[in-house]
Amino acid sequence: MxxxxxxxxxxxxxxxxxxxxxxxxxxxxxxxxxxxxxxxxxxxxxxxxxxxxxxxxxxxxxxxxxxxxxxxxxxxxxxxLTSLKTSPAFFAEHTLSELRQWSDYDLEQHGRLTHPLRYDPATDRYQETTWEQAYREIGAQLQTMQPDSVVFYASGRASLETSFMYQLFARAYGTNNLPDSSNMCHESTSVGLQESIGVPVGSVTLEDFEHTDCLFFFGQNVGSNAPRMLHQLQDARKRDVPIITFNPLRERGLERFVNPQSPIEMLTPESTVISTQYHQVAIGGDSAALLGLAKVLLEMDDQAQREGRAAVLDHTFIAQHTQGFEAFAALVRACQWQTVECQSGLSRSALEAAAQVYARSERVMMIYGMGLTQHRHGVQNVQMLVNLLLMRGNFGKPGAGICPVRGHSNVQGQRTVGITEDPKKVPVELIEQHFGFKVPEQMGLCTVDACEGILAGRVRGFIGLGGNFLRAIPDTSRMEPAWQTLQLNVQIATKLNRTHLLPAAHQWLLPCLGRIEIDRQNGVAQTWATEDSTGCIHGWRGSAEPVGPQVRAEASIVAGLALATLPAGSKIDWQGWSADYSQVRTAIGAIYPQIFHDMETRMAEPGGFHRPIAVARREWLTHSGKAQFVLPSTLNEDDDVNPEVLPRDVLQLMTLRSNDQFNTTIYGYEDRFRGISGTREVIFMHRNDIARLGFENGQGVMLTTAIEPEVKRQVGPLEIVAYDIPEGCAAAYYPECNPLVPLWHHAERSKVPAAKSVPIRLSLAG
Known part of the structure; x- marks a missing residue:
C-alpha cells in the first residue's frame, strides 16, 4: 500500500x-x-x-x-483499463474487517475484480462462486422478501439498454424503488425545470455555444468536472464572448486555459482568459445574487422607458410566453439592496457590472452545476436562473438557454428510459401493454428515502448497479452500522470499494465489464447507447479486450438476476435481449417512441441524435402552457440556522472534488489546481477566519456539525489551509466530509443532500 x-x-x-x-x-x-x-x-x-x-x-x-x-x-x-487485478486469491489473504482499514484509494487501486464472489460470514472473506449459483441464490433470497423492502440503485454509468432492462426488472418484481445518483446531484434541476419550463433537462445543444454572445457560470468547476467544455469556452472567448462566473472559490479552469492539443499554445507562455468577470459569491448566496441581477435589470428597464429608449426586458416574450412576471417583479423591487448584498456576499456594483453585460447581450446561456442544486433551496436556485433568462427571452433561439452540467456519464439517460422512483414519470400503459405485468402504483424510494428506510429497518435488501453508495450518501457514521443489518446486498461493480466491505446477512460481489471493453454476446460485439448533458443520444462500442473470461456485461447480469427471480412465462425475452442489444433498443423505441423512434439507425449517425426539447421551440409543457416565473420563498438558501442568531464561531462548509478524482473515485492525492498534494485531509479557510477563531495556518482541527447537537457528527483531523474563499465560508473534500451532512439536511422537494452548505464548528485536534 x-x-x-x-x-x-x-x-x-x-x-x-x-x-x-x-x-x-x-x-x-x-x-x-x-x-x-x-x-x-x-x-x-x-x-x-x-x-x-x-x-x-x-x-x-x-x-x-x-x-x-x-x-x-x-x-x-x-x-x-488497469493491468492490476483483484482476484479471489486477494480475498483469501484479506478479511473484510482488515480491508475496512484501507483507504478508498488503496481499495480501488488494487485493480479490477475478476470473478463472482459470495461473502462467507464464518471466515469474514469473499469466496469465489459461479454465476449460475449466484443468480440462483440471489433470486431465492429476493423471492422471500417483500418487493418494497428491496432497493434497486443505479449509479449513472450503465448504458441506456441496461438501464431500461434494470427498471423493468424492478417493476416486474413489484417495486418502484429505483433511486439513482441523480437524487444526489441534479434532482433539483429535474424538479425546478419541469415546473418552470416544462422539461426536466437543459435546453441547449453543443451547437448553441457557436451562436451565444454571453455565458454565465454558477457553481460549476469546469476545469476538474467537465474539462472538455473548455474547448467551447476557449472558442467563445476567441470570438470575444464575455464569460461571467459566480463561484465561492476561484477555480483555475474558469480563469485561464491552455489547450493541450495546440502545439503553439503548448510551446508559448500564452493562455486564454476564460472568465471576464469573476464574482466570489458567498456559500448559499446564489438566490440573492440572481435576485440582485434581476433587480438591476428592472431598474435599467424603468430608466429606459422613462428616457424613451429601447426596453431592456423582452416584454413581448414575457406577455406571450410567461406567467407570473408581475408578482416576481414586485417581489424583486421590494427587496432592499442591503439584504441582497448581505446574503450574496457581493456588492451592488459587482452585480450591476454583471447585469450590464447581460442586458446588452442578445443570446445568453446560463451554465450551472451542483453549487446551485445541493442546497436546502436548490430547486429555488434553479428556478431563479430560469427567471433571469425569461426576463430577456433567452429561450427558443440559437445560443440561448439553460445548461445544467450533469456528472456521471449516463445519469441523464438512465432517467430518460425509466430509472425513477415516480411511476407517474414512466409510460405505465405502454409498459403493461408490451410486457404483460402490472406496474406498481405506489411511489418508490429516492436515495434519501432509501437511507431513512435502512435506518428504520424497513429496507431489507439492496442491489447496486455500479457506484459506491455508502461513500456517496450523507450521514456516513449513522448509515454504516445500519447497512450491516440488511438481509441482502448485491453489488455489480468493476473494482472494490467501501460499500462492498460492510456485509449484509447475504452478500454478493458481481464483476462487470467496463464500458471500454468489447462486449461480445455469442461471439458478436455489441453496441450500446448513452445520453449526454445536452440530451444527445449516441451509439458506442468497446475497443479493449475484457479483463478476464469470468467478467460479464451489466445487461447479462441484470437478465440473469431477472430470470432467477421473476415467475416463469414473462413476456420479456431476457435471454434474447442480453444476447442482442438491438432487441432492447427496439423495445425502448416502442415504449418511448417520441424520443427513440428509429433508434438503431439514428444513434449510429455522427453526433448521434437529440431528444426533442419543446422549450427550444418555445413550447411550454407546464400546467398553464406557459413558462413560469417562480417566486423565491427566501434568500437564505440554507435556513437550518437563522443567520441573524448564528454564532460567530460557525462557518458554512461546502464539499468539493479535487482535480484527482471523479465522484467517489480517488485517482490520487494531488489537487493540482488548488496547490494541494500528499493528502485530502485539509480544510480551506479565509485568513481572517483563521485568525479571529484563534487558529493558525497548518494546524490540525476537528470539524463538527453545528446543528442537531444530540447527534455527534465529526470529521478530522484536517489541516487548515489559508485560501481565497469568502469570509465565513470553508471548503473540504467529498466524500470524506459526508459524515457531517445530516440525512435530513436536503433540498426541499428534490431531496438532494445539501452538501454545499453545512454549518460547522472547529476545534483543535487532540
Missing part, C-alpha cells in the same frame, strides 16, 4: 490544461500499467466509432478533435 507525505500547499499559478494535464495523464497510465492498452483506447474515446468516456456526461461532438478526451477522462480510462 502506498504511503503519502504530509500535505504541502503551493499556489498553482499556471493555466488549466497545458503541460500539467499532459504530465498527469502520463503519470496515471504508468501507475495503472496501462501503457499497452491505454493510448490505443484514448484514440477511440468519445469518437463515433469508439466508446463514450466513463467519466463526465459532457457533450460529444459529431466532428471530434484529434484527441477528444480531457485529463480526467484519460484518468478514468486508465483506471478502467
Amino acid at each position: 502506498l504511503i503519502y507525505p504530509k500535505a504541502h500547499f503551493h499556489p498553482y499559478t499556471h493555466a488549466s490544461g497545458g503541460w500539467g494535464s499532459a504530465q498527469s495523464v502520463m503519470k496515471i497510465l504508468w501507475r495503472e500499467q496501462a501503457f499497452a492498452k491505454g493510448p490505443r483506447a484514448l484514440m477511440k474515446q468519445n469518437k463515433p466509432d469508439g466508446f463514450a468516456c466513463v467519466s463526465c456526461a459532457w457533450a460529444k461532438p459529431g466532428k471530434p478533435h484529434a484527441l477528444e478526451f480531457c485529463e480526467n477522462g484519460a484518468k478514468a480510462t486508465a483506471w478502467e
